[in-house]
Amino acid sequence: MVQTVTPWEVKGEIDYKRLITEFGTKEINPTIKDKIEELAGGSHVLLRRNFFFSHRDLNLVLRDYEEKKGFFLYTGRGPSGPMHIGHIVPLLFTKWLQEKFGVNLYIQITDDEKFLLKRERSWEKIEKDSKSNILDICALGFDPDKTFVFRNSEYIKKIYPMFLEISRRITYSTVKSVFGFVNESNVGMISFPAIQMVPTFFEKKRCLIPSAIDQDPYWRVQRDIAETIGYQKAAAIHSRFLPPLTSPQGKMSASSEESAVWLNDDEKTVKQKVMKYAFSGGRETVEEHRRRGGRPEVDVSFQWLKIIFEENDNKISSISEDYKKGKMLTGELKEILVEKINSFLGNHRKNKEKVDVDKFMYKGKLAKNMWEKEFEIS
């Protein structure tokens, strides 16, 4: 089985257990899951159903919280195009963590990285995508006084000295082995990892990073240098990838229109896409389906419902049962998903009209502080 998982490429069937071993992270076991739920005073579907499956030092984050030392959250988005459902799944969990633990959250928009990645990309397009992505992110409902959303190209003026402090401690050797850089890699990409590490040093508290597992290499390098500059090693909580509509395996791709549902897809488009492309675990004919039943474990519509869209545990069980028994047809299952997605996107559209992006970027309490802050380096 071939699998490639780097921040810039995910391909092949993904063996998440093997990633835990290869990356040297820890599985989220029932003990730690219970602990989060106990401290949060509630449960989140993405954790309950094991979409977040791996971590680094999550136990220490929870200990710091119990001991009133606190922690902070950091995540990000690379603005290489419009956002789809897969992009916001980790953000929804991040929002829940912020609500439950009352902590600060930093969201880095890596416009620099997306520009560096491909020579033919225009800065104009990156600016346009950044703006629309930021609107989508802010509309998710984070606390506007505890969340700071920033574009690297703009915030660089504050963080440049810290980038220098980090980058002078990372050798080419390290990034070559961790990120797979080669002689043909451009020098901007080679130093970029230091930029992505900067926000892990925004506070002296421990930083918890909710993200998909492909971002872990950054945190591995951060953990090697954090203590040498007087900060704590970053902690992380890793998600799987939301499967593309077209296959129960892999990662939703931004470059394949039919594999994703976009945040700006209208109701009709969502319906057409799910009906046409969602990989089905149903049988060839209605008769056969009624007789042998569907396979929810490979059915993407079912997976999407289970991962994020049907939070009610009883309902998801009964859908699973009905589908397995052949009582529910693929079309009916898809109808449920379409309704759920359209309900979510409808709310999202409304939120986008109301949200005050400036609060997250400049005017909210945390944002204001971050623009006034002087970063001290050694």
Added chain:
Amino acid sequence: MVQTVTPWEVKGEIDYKRLITEFGTKEINPTIKDKIEELAGGSHVLLRRNFFFSHRDLNLVLRDYEEKKGFFLYTGRGPSGPMHIGHIVPLLFTKWLQEKFGVNLYIQITDDEKFLLKRERSWEKIEKDSKSNILDICALGFDPDKTFVFRNSEYIKKIYPMFLEISRRITYSTVKSVFGFVNESNVGMISFPAIQMVPTFFEKKRCLIPSAIDQDPYWRVQRDIAETIGYQKAAAIHSRFLPPLTSPQGKMSASSEESAVWLNDDEKTVKQKVMKYAFSGGRETVEEHRRRGGRPEVDVSFQWLKIIFEENDNKISSISEDYKKGKMLTGELKEILVEKINSFLGNHRKNKEKVDVDKFMYKGKLAKNMWEKEFEIS
């Protein structure tokens, strides 16, 4: 013969003819020298006596000037400590060029590079050195409305997108071969060359860079990419190194106190240093010196006079003659140099008290434009 000449290391006896071949630059021949002097309406000691000895595309710069297309000047300073006489020699020639051709001049203070270069350097020290270096530079008398002096760590907010545009076009392969980076090099240093190239793109006109020959590798890489992003290849005019007090060969070292005369050395210190350390071309005894004569070609005091401090051609000839014939003793030669240096430094101290640094950095015509300018990238 071993020679090493890179932006970070100059050692061994320097064979300037060989550098021209190795770096692929052109010698400044009498034809081009005459042309500069004709267009400038005058001559400068550093050019007349061949201290500036090599160039790239200087002929095209002069052609552009004649055709009224114009050009601009760019040079820089790495603030790794106080400045000595060797640091300002190319700046004095740059000042002359600005005066004679009436062009804009950009001076980059590479505080970032100096911080990246050594892990143990504190940012506090870099800030202190930057401030004092900038004062020294501004005191040299550039046109405050046509000169922009900026620190990378501060101006990065304007030039970051342009840094990205350049850095995505330079591969690790290239910087490895041009600058000699290795696996142990830090990733900040690896991407730094792109920062040093940014000012060559400040105007659409041709950029002429007066600097010591060790900076040429940057311009070599710049010339490979300039046209792909719609700009012109940088032109350069290269100086030799001012020899250290202690030896007629090599480069004055900032880390060896006795080898340099610092801009903040007082009169007594200058006298003591020159008397004690200046490598002499004189003979062992006065008697022998009177009989056999001194050797100005290896005498550092004579070299300093010839390179920069005695601009009068008749005077320098007679000093040379008198020294060769044994009429002038080493002590007398040194007295002349001491007086010249102290006169220069005395003026410099006065200029430092009067100069308005803010004009060069923020408030002069060019500086103001540069802070308001929006850099457009593709």
